[in-house]
Amino acid sequence: MQALQLSNFGASNLSLVDIALPEPRDHEVVVRLKAASLNPRDSQIIAGQFTTAVDFPLTPLSDGAGTVIAVGAAVTRFDVGDNVTTLFFPNWYSGEATAGERAVSTGLEVSGSAREAGIFHEDSLALSAPHLSAAEAACYPCAGLTAWSALFDKSSVTEGSWVLIQGTGGVATMGIQLAKAAGAHVIVISSSDDKLKKAEALGADHLINYVTTPEWGARAFELSGHGVDAVLEIGGNATLENSLNAIRHGGHINIIGYMAGIDMGITVFPLIIKNANLHGIGTGNRDSYECLMNFVADHRIRPPIHQRFPLRELQQGLNALDTESPFGKVVIDIPVS
Numbered sequence: 647m648q649a650l651q652l653s654n655f656g657a658s659n660l661s662l663v664d665i666a667l668p669e670p671r672d673h674e675v676v677v678r679l680k681a682a683s684l685n686p687r688d689s690q691i692i693a694g695q696f697t698t699a700v701d702f703p704l705t706p707l708s709d710g711a712g713t714v715i716a717v718g719a720a721v722t723r724f725d726v727g728d729n730v731t732t733l734f735f736p737n738w739y740s741g742e743a744t745a746g747e748r749a750v751s752t753g754l755e756v757s758g759s760a761r762e763a764g765i766f767h768e769d770s771l772a773l774s775a776p777h778l779s780a781a782e783a784a785c786y787p788c789a790g791l792t793a794w795s796a797l798f799d800k801s802s803v804t805e806g807s808w809v810l811i812q813g814t815g816g817v818a819t820m821g822i823q824l825a826k827a828a829g830a831h832v833i834v835i836s837s838s839d840d841k842l843k844k845a846e847a848l849g850a851d852h853l854i855n856y857v858t859t860p861e862w863g864a865r866a867f868e869l870s871g872h873g874v875d876a877v878l879e880i881g882g883n884a885t886l887e888n889s890l891n892a893i894r895h896g897g898h899i900n901i902i903g904y905m906a907g908i909d910m911g912i913t914v915f916p917l918i919i920k921n922a923n924l925h926g927i928g929t930g931n932r933d934s935y936e937c938l939m940n941f942v943a944d945h946r947i948r949p950p951i952h953q954r955f956p957l958r959e960l961q962q963g964l965n966a967l968d969t970e971s972p973f974g975k976v977v978i979d980i981p982v983s
């Protein structure tokens with residue numbers, strides 16, 4: 647068995663090493679990992695831009711999918727042969743994380759998915775939706791759950807809701823699919839007309855190019871008639887003002903990303919005038935993830951995959967994520983040979 651480990655910051659410090667797999671203890675399971683997916687956080691961790699608090703060597707990547715190949719004597723959640731994914735926060739099971747449940751995240755404080763197999767506590771995994779391949783299942787632990795938490799846990803999106811989604815990356819494309827499956831009207835903004843066409847093929851109802859229509863917030867307000875019910879806010883600094891123009895009274899803006907700046911200098915007035923709700927979103931908990939997997943199974947949803955790379959080419963995969971502005975997810979196929 648091999649793992650790709652980071653010995654210091656910088657993707658050139660990734661190398662394959664042999665790993666041993668001990669016998670699982672009572673509540674542990676052994677998972678043969680088959681695929682991982684990449685998120686901007688993985689790239690930032692590897693580059694040393696996310697935190698300096700990294701305990702090297704680090705096995706990176708939060709999101710992985712595979713099959714259970716052995717279980718400890720007291721395991722009740724899984725059987726050998728089950729297809730599972732990692733959880734972004736392996737200790738956060740339900741409700742708000744008021745007791746430090748978010749202190750540990752996969753691929754940073756504990757080993758991530760860039761390895762052929764691993765031992766996990768049974769509580770730190772979830773079953774994959776049965777129709778998904780490993781590559782598809784690996785897309786959900788971070789980006790999929792983030793879109794789910796924002797749309798349904800925080801914004802109560804339902805049939806007939808209006809949802810504004812920024813961009814066409816991992817979180818956005820899964821947000822489009824989930825919102826459409828729930829019966830919502832979906833407005834997507836992107837810098838690329840080509841990617842807007844692909845978003846339409848995924849189900850988006852209204853398309854706005856945010857470069858050629860810089861006042862896209864007002865346009866979204868107009869399209870929805872009364873303002874949108876929910877925004878997946880991916881941009882941050884450069885997008886929040888437009889999001890506030892788009893939102894309805896009492897609507898929900900879900901702060902997810904910082905693709906266009908981290909410092910959101912806004913005045914309080916638009917929030918007060920619109921009775922708007924701002925939600926910080928930090929992926930989500932296991933209960934929500936299990937609801938997400940059931941919903942994805944019920945609606946036979948398959949996430950869009952931009953490109954796949956073998957594990958030994960993780961560096962090229964990270965480059966694709968950082969420079970190609972993918973439509974959907976970048977996936978890593980794990981078996982090394």
Ligand SMILES: NC(=O)c1ccc[n+]([C@@H]2O[C@H](COP(=O)([O-])OP(=O)(O)OC[C@H]3O[C@@H](n4cnc5c(N)ncnc54)[C@H](OP(=O)(O)O)[C@@H]3O)[C@@H](O)[C@H]2O)c1
Nearest residue numbers: 686813814815816817836837881903904905906927928929
């Ligand atoms: N809070 C959380 O729990 C959480 C979880 C996952 C990700 N994130 C964050 O969310 C962001 C997106 O993650 P991702 O995985 O979806 O990344 P991704 O796949 O790399 O997608 C990035 C997207 O950002 C869009 N974008 C960039 N600048 C924009 C702007 N000015 N206005 C509107 N859209 C803009 C791009 O849209 P076009 O190319 O279509 O123009 C692109 O589709 C990142 O900042 C990431 O760190 C947060």
